[in-house]
Amino acid sequence: MSAALAPVGPLPDRVVRDPVLLAFADQVGGQDAGPVAVQGGRTQWNLGGTADPAARLIRAPSGVVAFEPAEMTVQVRAGTTLDELDAVLAPAGQRVALQGLPAEATVGGVLSVGLSGPMRLGHGPIRDTLLQARYVSAEGLLVTAGGPTVKNVTGFDLCRVLVGSYGTLGLLAEVTLRTRPRPQASVWLAGRADPADLFDRLYRPVSMLWNGAEVWLYLEGYPDDVAAQAALAESAGLSLVPGPPRFPAGRRSVPPATLRHVRLDPAHQGHFVAEMGVGVVHGEWPGASPAAADTAVVALNRQIKQLFDPYGRLNPGRDPMSVPTTRTGQP
Amino acid sequence: MTRTTAVEPRLNDALVIELAACLSADRVHTDHLERALYGRDASLMRGDAGVVCFPRTTAEVQAAVRVALRHGRAIVPRGSGTGLAGGAVPVQQPVLIVTTKMVDVEVDLANRVAWVQPGVINLDLTRQLRPLGFHFAPDPSSQQSCSLGGNVANNSGGPHCLAYGVTSAHIVAIEVVLPDGELAMLGGLGADPDGYDLRGAFVGSEGCLGIATRIAVRLTPNPPAVNTLLADFVEPAHAAAAVSAIIAAGVVPAAIEMMDQRITQAVEAFVGAGYPTDAGAILLVEVDGLPSGVAAETAIIEQVCREQGARSVRIAADEAERMLLWKGRKTAFGAVARVKPNYYLHDTVVPRTKLLDVLQQVYAIAERHELIVMNVFHAGDGNLHPLLVFDAAEPGILERVHAAGEQIVRASLEAGGVLSGEHGIGLEKQSFMAWQFTQPDLDAQARLRDAFDPHARFNPGKVLPAGSRCGDLAHLDAQHRDRLLADGVWV
Amino acid sequence: MKLPLVEQDLASCVSCGLCLPHCPTFRVTGEERYSPRGRIEAIRQVHIGNEPADASFIDMMDSCVQCRGCETACPSAVPFGRLMEAARQGLAEHTRYQPWYRRVGYRTLSHHRLVLVGSRLIALAQRLHLVPSRRLGLPDRLPLRATALRAVLAPAGAPRVWLHTGCVMDAWQRDVHSAALAVLRVMGVAVSLPKRTRAAGCCGALANHGGLVGIAREQAAATMRSFPGEDIVLVDSAGCGAQLKDVGHLLDTDDARRFSARVMDIHEWLAEHLDRLPPAPGPRPAHSVAVQDPCHLRHVQRAHLPVRRVLAPYLNLVELDDDGLCCGAGGAYSLLQPELAGQIRNRKLEAISHCGAAMVASANPGCSMHLAAAGLVVRHPVQLLAEALGLLDG
Structure with a gap:
């Protein structure tokens, strides 16, 4: 049909006109403006390689732009802290699935690092929270990836690639996140129990931690459901506690099944905290574990970086391929 | 169908001989009539398949890809062919890699995943998992037929993705034959694989970034309690208002589906689910989880629906009734043929709070173009599925359908929505991409594609419109493009 | 074309x-x-x-x-x-799609005496090990001689029905007809039988499926003529029942439409007359029975549920989890497309082995022969019913 090609050009509201974002893009500058690095709350500053000291250090803009409770989405600038965001969402009985992360961390920071908190088992990985991202490209242009609605498959899913990219492909300026209702009841329990057995008996617990001896369990939901699940846990030897244990600084990820069958040397007990069902182990390890590098995957990573930032100016020194403390390996 | 410029593959072509050597002669098909069957999927478009291959293993897929690359041929992956946007319609007489003979399933309960080959049918997997107490959460309406490879390619949704998330949230790792013929594992069973989230990039890439050969899908535990409600409204507006009111009440049901009167009547004739055919619109709402939450949410939803003017709210008494209510919803698209033989379907998403407004515009647009429109959609997500139904034999009707479709897309985007919620862009909706995205936006997407497939060998001519960067369609030779358009590739 | x-x-x-x-x-x-x-x-x-x-x-x-x-x-x-x-x-x-020998084969089915004689010849040859039965998809031991069927008399006022006896089924599975007559007898029903001559041979289903519409019409018309009057015509073969219900469409006459309206699958009729069935004389058997729905009962006649209603009071039934997928018999299909038919049957066998049943109930001769040829114990639901009522010896 002759009319097959629709008129070219985005609808007017698709062009970003927010002066705050435009100013941020100016601050980043074009391809010749030299290396630039973004800092948020510096809560995970040591991850993903050492920031190049030669890079100009800037901050992303902050502030909640729009929050419509009935949409269950929030549009927020990347430099906003999790605390500030939560203060806007809480009165409406909502929150985002970025729980258990430092309150002073910024939204852009935690997304760029991409590491989920201890509620990942129940809330899902933080990458699934991001619906739309506006970022400044290596050319200094504002780019929109994804879309503002809760469901969207229009074009390639750049949002997923941006989460955990350590700002090496683009600098997050503003994001739209999915929100969730806050639960009516929640509770932490802990005690000595077999984590695998308990895990199989509960229905979708939000978090289950294990240090080789003790199990911590976090439940959320409607009061009666939480009470019933808690009773199950109590019958297995757990009792109410105020919160989770302290996490050692290091972090590795393993297939979740590895943790189910692990028989530990008693000397290791208490020296790590493992997220059951997820496979993240928090602990201290001397040195880096060997990387299981798939050459095709490494090549793709290099190629993506090359095409998005051929000038090497976005967060130089950072590289998601070399995150020693998060290497996949045996605990 | 015109065949003037088509190059007929012959059994003694080097390409065919080499493919047959990699697979086996009986799984490399060149028959003209058969290629015609693979010229289309569930959309209205038609292309030209080159050679049709049916590999069984990863090694065979990789070998077939390498042969195709050596011969400079494009490659189009295809699952069950249930896509609605022409994503599997062959362009450039490609080597078609059909995954329907790749149906192995390996359940790894300890890791709560199943490793599946791409041809496994979505519902087959869920059925197989049922005795173990698990299921695969994405449940597109075509789930009885669609393949998991296709689900990955389209980042499929379905009614239950309202609470459970779309396919991307349920894919842990993907073994992929990349466009250069290399094999790679994207993602992994560990929580934080190194590097960029290539798994996330691959899901929803509509066959443009390679072909999945093994997929690790997350197993979701079956909920201990489920309630399905059918609310019956005189006015579609009241039903739409109820959707927002349910969400505003702090409840995110597992699913909220809406059907208007025309589609309800068409579907009821097929399934006999007891849908009220005199209702202006019905809502199908499901809540699941632990029993007291389910009871609480059921009560809230029932009350909200009544407050918004529902004439009745029926709660499915048992599993059989529940399945029947869902069967009606899931077979809705097919049932429109009872009204008219053709349909053209859009898949836009609008902010939930704009649902009513856009819905009213959809009815007005259809009326202006003297077309029948039926609405059956994922209301909870704001994911509209307006079906323009027509008889293609009627002169001039395609122009009207096209014009109405364009206005519906425009109205959705103007309301702050997006082009596609789950069907993808494929061949059909490319030209609207430039409405939603600016040039730098499209350029960024094109860079991602170039990183995987610099020569646009995989599923050429799809997703990104011409000129996005190097321009997908720039790789298309002019003859092919003209022929596609002439043969009814219309949007 | x-x-x-x-x-x-x-x-x-x-x-x-x-x-x-x-x-x-x-x-x-x-x-x-x-x-x-x-x-x-x-x-x-x-x-x-x-x-x-x-x-x-x-x-x-x-x-x-x-x-x-x-x-x-x-x-x-x-x-x-x-x-x-x-x-x-x-x-x-x-085209040459249906070669002469196939056409002759379909026509032969019109001549019931020829079918019976032919069947006995094959049975004899089987006893002499002259026929590779399995490879040809034939039952292992065709009957050498079959017991004669007799109409059932009943007092005036009792329900009156016909029993369709057919062609191959009458030759190979007359036991099923006998069981049907035994059940109907205890229910106090008067049953008439058609004269099993040329008039009541094949119903035309096989020819119709083969595209030989002319032959199918002749056979259907002849079959129709062998059931005069207004009495219900019961059919204990799902494939034949589907065809006879479609005679109205095939012949496109008022007579044919009236005839088709009289046709019922025997289970449909039994399910409507459950009150006439006596209780089981003995305890309920411990083993379970898988119900295999013949496609022409489930998809064409959509009358597969009555089978369950009739058997459930007497037997432990289990359902297959394959969504009623075909077993691959398909009338003459298993002979004409043995490879595909075998692959299709393997899926069915898998579903049957999942469900753990000791035997299979199938209401169509083609299906039961096809499944029996794979080593399963297959009985017609009517046989199981007659057995449960203590009407069959052994």
């Missing part, structure tokens, strides 16, 4: 693909050419697109089991069976 079809039927398929998993040949091949959607598209290409009706097209049509599982799955209500019959009719008329 123009095929004798209704173009509206072709247009009603929107290519959604929801039929694919319900097609036995697609299930075992994964190929579009062996799927309902693919076959419809092929018919379109030949009928509208001027593609030649070549060997490839014939293969696509001939490989269809005609189970019509796609029809129950189709939300658009595409009359696939009608399209397939039209395609085959066109092929039979214009």
Whole structure:
């Protein structure tokens, strides 16, 4: 049909006109403006390689732009802290699935690092929270990836690639996140129990931690459901506690099944905290574990970086391929 | 169908001989009539398949890809062919890699995943998992037929993705034959694989970034309690208002589906689910989880629906009734043929709070173009599925359908929505991409594609419109493009 | 090639693909050419697109089991069976699709004495080990001689029915008819039998499925004439029942339509007269029975549920988890397409072994022979019922 090609050009509201974002893009500058690095709350500053000291250090803009409770989405600038965001969402009985992360961390920071908190088992990985991202490209242009609605498959899913990219492909300026209702009841329990057995008996617990001896369990939901699940846990030897244990600084990820069958040397007990069902182990390890590098995957990573930032100016020194403390390996 | 410029593959072509050597002669098909069957999927478009291959293993897929690359041929992956946007319609007489003979399933309960080959049918997997107490959460309406490879390619949704998330949230790792013929594992069973989230990039890439050969899908535990409600409204507006009111009440049901009167009547004739055919619109709402939450949410939803003017709210008494209510919803698209033989379907998403407004515009647009429109959609997500139904034999009707479709897309985007919620862009909706995205936006997407497939060998001519960067369609030779358009590739 | 079809039927398929998993040949091949959607598209290409009706097209049509599982799955209500019959009719008329020997074979079925004599010859040859039965898909031991069937008398005022006896079934599975008569006798029903001569031979189903509509019409008309009067005609073979219910459409006369309206699958009738069935004399057997729905009962007659209603009071029934997928018998299909039929049967065997039943109930002679040939214990529901009522010896 002759009319097959629709008129070219985005609808007017698709062009970003927010002066705050435009100013941020100016601050980043074009391809010749030299290396630039973004800092948020510096809560995970040591991850993903050492920031190049030669890079100009800037901050992303902050502030909640729009929050419509009935949409269950929030549009927020990347430099906003999790605390500030939560203060806007809480009165409406909502929150985002970025729980258990430092309150002073910024939204852009935690997304760029991409590491989920201890509620990942129940809330899902933080990458699934991001619906739309506006970022400044290596050319200094504002780019929109994804879309503002809760469901969207229009074009390639750049949002997923941006989460955990350590700002090496683009600098997050503003994001739209999915929100969730806050639960009516929640509770932490802990005690000595077999984590695998308990895990199989509960229905979708939000978090289950294990240090080789003790199990911590976090439940959320409607009061009666939480009470019933808690009773199950109590019958297995757990009792109410105020919160989770302290996490050692290091972090590795393993297939979740590895943790189910692990028989530990008693000397290791208490020296790590493992997220059951997820496979993240928090602990201290001397040195880096060997990387299981798939050459095709490494090549793709290099190629993506090359095409998005051929000038090497976005967060130089950072590289998601070399995150020693998060290497996949045996605990 | 015109065949003037088509190059007929012959059994003694080097390409065919080499493919047959990699697979086996009986799984490399060149028959003209058969290629015609693979010229289309569930959309209205038609292309030209080159050679049709049916590999069984990863090694065979990789070998077939390498042969195709050596011969400079494009490659189009295809699952069950249930896509609605022409994503599997062959362009450039490609080597078609059909995954329907790749149906192995390996359940790894300890890791709560199943490793599946791409041809496994979505519902087959869920059925197989049922005795173990698990299921695969994405449940597109075509789930009885669609393949998991296709689900990955389209980042499929379905009614239950309202609470459970779309396919991307349920894919842990993907073994992929990349466009250069290399094999790679994207993602992994560990929580934080190194590097960029290539798994996330691959899901929803509509066959443009390679072909999945093994997929690790997350197993979701079956909920201990489920309630399905059918609310019956005189006015579609009241039903739409109820959707927002349910969400505003702090409840995110597992699913909220809406059907208007025309589609309800068409579907009821097929399934006999007891849908009220005199209702202006019905809502199908499901809540699941632990029993007291389910009871609480059921009560809230029932009350909200009544407050918004529902004439009745029926709660499915048992599993059989529940399945029947869902069967009606899931077979809705097919049932429109009872009204008219053709349909053209859009898949836009609008902010939930704009649902009513856009819905009213959809009815007005259809009326202006003297077309029948039926609405059956994922209301909870704001994911509209307006079906323009027509008889293609009627002169001039395609122009009207096209014009109405364009206005519906425009109205959705103007309301702050997006082009596609789950069907993808494929061949059909490319030209609207430039409405939603600016040039730098499209350029960024094109860079991602170039990183995987610099020569646009995989599923050429799809997703990104011409000129996005190097321009997908720039790789298309002019003859092919003209022929596609002439043969009814219309949007 | 123009095929004798209704173009509206072709247009009603929107290519959604929801039929694919319900097609036995697609299930075992994964190929579009062996799927309902693919076959419809092929018919379109030949009928509208001027593609030649070549060997490839014939293969696509001939490989269809005609189970019509796609029809129950189709939300658009595409009359696939009608399209397939039209395609085959066109092929039979214009190509060498049905060679002379097959036509002779179908015609032979009209001559019931020939069928009986032929069957006995095969049975004799089997005893002498002259016939590779398994390879030909024949039952292991065809009966050498069958017990005579007798009409059932009942006092005036009792319900009156006919029992359709058919061709191959009468020769090979007359035991089923005997069991049906025994059950009807204890229910106090008067049963008439057609004269089993040329008049009441084959109902025409096999010829119709093969596209030999002329032969099918002759056979259907002859069958119809052998059931005069207004009494209900009970059929204990699902395939024959489906055909006889369709005679009205096939012959397109008022007489034929009236006749079709009198036809009932025997289980439909029994389910409506459960009150006439006595309770089981003994304890309920411990073993369970898998119900295999013949396609022409489930998808065509849509009368598979009555089988359960009739048997459930007497036996422990289990359902198969394969969504009623065809077993691959398909009348003459298992003879003509042994390879596909075998692959399709393997899926069925898997489903049966999952469910853990000791035996299988199947209401169609083709299915039961096809499944028995794989080593399963298969009984007709009516036989199981008669057994449960203590009406059969041993």
